[in-house]
Amino acid sequence: MLLNEPHPLEVKVLTRRYKYPQQDPIWLEQYVADEGYDAIRKALTMQPEEIIEEVKKSSLRGRGGAGFPTGLKWSFVDRKSPKPKYIVVNGDEGEPGTCKDRIIMGHEPHRLIEGCLIAGRAIGSNRGWVYIRGEYREYIDIMDRAIQEAYDKGYLGDNVLGSGWAFHLSTHTGAGSYECGEESALLESLEGKRGNPRLKPPFPATSGAFQAPTIVNNVETYSAVPEIILKGGEWFAGLGTPRNGGTRLVCLSGHLNKPGVYEVPLGMNMMTLINEVGGGVWKGRKLKAVIPGGSSSPILRAEECDIPADYDSLAKAGSMLGSGATVVLDETADIVKVLARLMAFYAHESCGWCIPCREGTTWLKKIMARLDEGVGTKRDIDMVDQLAQGMMGRTFCALGDAAAMPAMSYVRKFREEFEAKIQSAQVFMPAPQTQPLVVL
Amino acid sequence: MTFSPELEAKFAKMIQNYPPGRQKGALIPMLLFAQDEVGSMTPELIDEVSKRLKVNRVEIEEVIGYYTMLTREPRGKHHVQICTNVSCMLTGGEELYQHACKKLGIGNKQKTADGQFSLEEVECLGACSWAPAMMVDYDFHFNVTPEKLDGLIESLKKTQ
Numbered sequence: 001m002l003l004n005e006p007h008p009l010e011v012k013v014l015t016r017r018y019k020y021p022q023q024d025p026i027w028l029e030q031y032v033a034d035e036g037y038d039a040i041r042k043a044l045t046m047q048p049e050e051i052i053e054e055v056k057k058s059s060l061r062g063r064g065g066a067g068f069p070t071g072l073k074w075s076f077v078d079r080k081s082p083k084p085k086y087i088v089v090n091g092d093e094g095e096p097g098t099c100k101d102r103i104i105m106g107h108e109p110h111r112l113i114e115g116c117l118i119a120g121r122a123i124g125s126n127r128g129w130v131y132i133r134g135e136y137r138e139y140i141d142i143m144d145r146a147i148q149e150a151y152d153k154g155y156l157g158d159n160v161l162g163s164g165w166a167f168h169l170s171t172h173t174g175a176g177s178y179e180c181g182e183e184s185a186l187l188e189s190l191e192g193k194r195g196n197p198r199l200k201p202p203f204p205a206t207s208g209a210f211q212a213p214t215i216v217n218n219v220e221t222y223s224a225v226p227e228i229i230l231k232g233g234e235w236f237a238g239l240g241t242p243r244n245g246g247t248r249l250v251c252l253s254g255h256l257n258k259p260g261v262y263e264v265p266l267g268m269n270m271m272t273l274i275n276e277v278g279g280g281v282w283k284g285r286k287l288k289a290v291i292p293g294g295s296s297s298p299i300l301r302a303e304e305c306d307i308p309a310d311y312d313s314l315a316k317a318g319s320m321l322g323s324g325a326t327v328v329l330d331e332t333a334d335i336v337k338v339l340a341r342l343m344a345f346y347a348h349e350s351c352g353w354c355i356p357c358r359e360g361t362t363w364l365k366k367i368m369a370r371l372d373e374g375v376g377t378k379r380d381i382d383m384v385d386q387l388a389q390g391m392m393g394r395t396f397c398a399l400g401d402a403a404a405m406p407a408m409s410y411v412r413k414f415r416e417e418f419e420a421k422i423q424s425a426q427v428f429m430p431a432p433q434t435q436p437l438v439v440l
Numbered sequence: 441m442t443f444s445p446e447l448e449a450k451f452a453k454m455i456q457n458y459p460p461g462r463q464k465g466a467l468i469p470m471l472l473f474a475q476d477e478v479g480s481m482t483p484e485l486i487d488e489v490s491k492r493l494k495v496n497r498v499e500i501e502e503v504i505g506y507y508t509m510l511t512r513e514p515r516g517k518h519h520v521q522i523c524t525n526v527s528c529m530l531t532g533g534e535e536l537y538q539h540a541c542k543k544l545g546i547g548n549k550q551k552t553a554d555g556q557f558s559l560e561e562v563e564c565l566g567a568c569s570w571a572p573a574m575m576v577d578y579d580f581h582f583n584v585t586p587e588k589l590d591g592l593i594e595s596l597k598k599t600q
Contacts, residue, residue: 097526099569136566170457172457173468173469259569295564
């Protein structure tokens, strides 16, 4: 039900084994029959440095949101440290608009396991966890079954494929928290605590899970690794644009004719993505705006969308590729309402650990609710912008920025809509109110 | 207190997944799986988990207060969760939620008088490409319309 019909413009790398319309997971037998676990066999013959070098060559960048170069992240781990080293998979997928990790875990769990094995080999680890959000019980069960299959056939365990190297993997469920998608909060949650972020540095590569060197990557990032080892880093890099290697899973949602999860090369033009792959804006309407990388990314007006969708081009356009979630808004979409809803979300999900985020998101929610109800003032519009500027870069983790970035961009790019909402409400407002109209 | 044999087996295995002396790592999975069986975070359950993982009760209370899936109030037999975040909102999630409120006659985080259904407006369920989405217990439902929701509720009522 979740897999959509392949589109001719898709480039199938991570999804190459998917046999649409097969919707059931690809279990071990089917996986192994099609080069499955060949990459770890190859990696076992390589030196750890060679594996990291290959990943660096691929210009693979983190698919969870920040887009940090994966090979570089792995190279920060001190393999000679006497402490154990850990692999952590971030499958907490919670960024509004994002729904790709579930496709990988639900359809090809062994690809993720193989990616973890290769990462484990590269940093000299013997243990990994797949952290999956609590709502994804279905995928936790699929991952558990796949992990058991891998143990039974000797791909996991004390002696991986007879190499004498031990690697253990298990799932770990979250219990409902957006903040736990932030890597240090995720590690706190893995240790059985509230998901409050840690002060950085030290980064997880130095002191992560249980105070040991740890690499945390997104599900999709690990899943790209087997292909890189099999076919080479240069091949993978060549699929995308310079410094933005490979393909990515893009989650198209919102006002589209054919929303879905597609695999496209990095650097595909945003308008091609919307009009060709996504089937165009629904109901024959015009495009108003695009949220290009999940709810935290600054919005783009329709006229700004004729750009390649990769990390660097979107950064240049003042936005970000984020988690690959592309939300499309048609001409009838109410920008003020969208922002009000997003601010309510961030206020709900702020962990309350640091003040600029806890207070900032709550005030943004209140002011946006006022503007959305039509009882705000022009001063409120400026206040949203100023408040958000005050939050930027002043919080423990990126959640504060994640709330501030959309707030600033929506207000700056669609100011006329905010003003129109105030004016249209005032037509029905007989006299200035001395009491607030909404109790917040 | 004891849990079902399946859950006991699961817990025994789960504790092995964390480094020696760091079995507290199993806390959140353990609480969630135990809640699925018991219904809510009862004082007995907290005591039991506290004993098994050698974790102070107050540390468990801290965790329960943080994670939205953990609840002290027992939910309905079927817990209906409707997403109204951006992708769902754009495709009718809010209307769907309002419809569910009317259909069940309850509001956010409330339970029907017969205890059969509880309702919650939730944040992103990670089903944005198939919006509007909802979850009933652990089952996802995609591209939900008010009619589809009515049908689902009726069929759940019948299977009791």
